[in-house]
Amino acid sequence: MSHVTDCLDCPLRCKPLFVPMSRDELAFMRRFKKGEIDVPQGQDVMSQGQKSPILQTVLSGMAVRSLLLEDGRRQVINFIFPGDLLGLQSGLMGESRHSVTALTDMTLCTFPRGQIWNLFVNQPERAYDLTWIAAVEEHFLGETVATLGQRDALERVAWALSRIWQRLVALGMEEGGSVPFPFRQQDLADALGLSIVHTNRRIVALRQAGLVEVAARRLVVHDPAKLSDLAQIDKKKHDVRPIL
Structure with a gap:
């Protein structure tokens, strides 16, 4: 039987992000x-229309x-990072309205959907956290719409x-001045409503400005403050979120 991480030993829950x-x-x-599952790189964690x-x-x-x-x-x-919750939509609406595809090998903690009611009855604080997580998702989607528009x-x-850099740094994933970056330019283009050529040209422009480097599946941000200013991100807000 494979090892299952005890919540007491969770490497995420003590991070300042949560x-x-x-x-x-x-x-x-x-x-x-109830357990953990491993999902290899390239495989769907869940598929659109799946229960x-x-x-x-x-x-x-x-x-x-x-x-x-x-x-x-x-x-x-959007992109999925350690600490994110998956399956809430399919749990409430009967099926997933989107797909989630692993860009790296993944490990996921699993919780039975059928016992969600017990969470609301016996742990109202945790139930509130579930609502909070949904609100965080709504806020991010609103920011995404503003970005596209x-x-x-x-x-x-x-x-x-900037958002990817901030999230991974907050998760303690920065090593040697860089963070993992498994996202393809096509993924960025599809997220941002741009062509892949247009996306590539803007990454080159940011590199020539001395702000970022993207190479060998790693991201370096040389000046996070300037990059945030360019992206018009409020640097004063440091969002924290629950983790389930």
């Missing part, structure tokens, strides 16, 4: 968690969440790279 759990909440999560009996929290690895149109075109909705191409790319 709201600390109380002793009672931690004890509940140890009972609520799933579980919720999942990303313990390690990264993915892309996308929506496929009937004619085969793809819209990337109001930011120009250079600002869009700067916004995406």
Whole structure:
């Protein structure tokens, strides 16, 4: 039997990005968690239209969440990082309205969807956290709409790279001045409503300006403050979020 991480030993929950759990909440999560699954790079964690009996929290690895149109075109909705919750939509709506594809090998903690009601009855603080997680998603999607509607191409790319950098640094994934970057330029283009040529040109422009480097599946941001200014991101806001 493969090793399953005890919630007491979770490498994520003590990160400053996440709201600390109380002793009672931690004890509940140890009972609520039913196991872990490993998903290899390139495989779907969930598919559009799929029904799933579980919720999942990303313990390690990264993915892309996308929506496929009937004619085969793809819209990337957002990127998935350690600590993100998957399956809430399919848990409440009966099926997933999007796909999640692993861009690296992933490990996910699993929770039975059928016991969500117990969470609301016995752990209202955790139930509130579930609502909070949904609100965080709504806020990010609102910011994405603003990006697509109001930011120009250079600002869009700067916004995406800045958000990825901030998230991975907050997760403690910076090593030697760089963070992992498994995302293809096509993924960025599909997320930002740009052509891949346009996306590449803007990344080159940011590199020539001395702001970023993207190479060998790593991202370096030489001046995070300038990149945030270019992307028109409020640097004063440091969002924290619950982790399930």
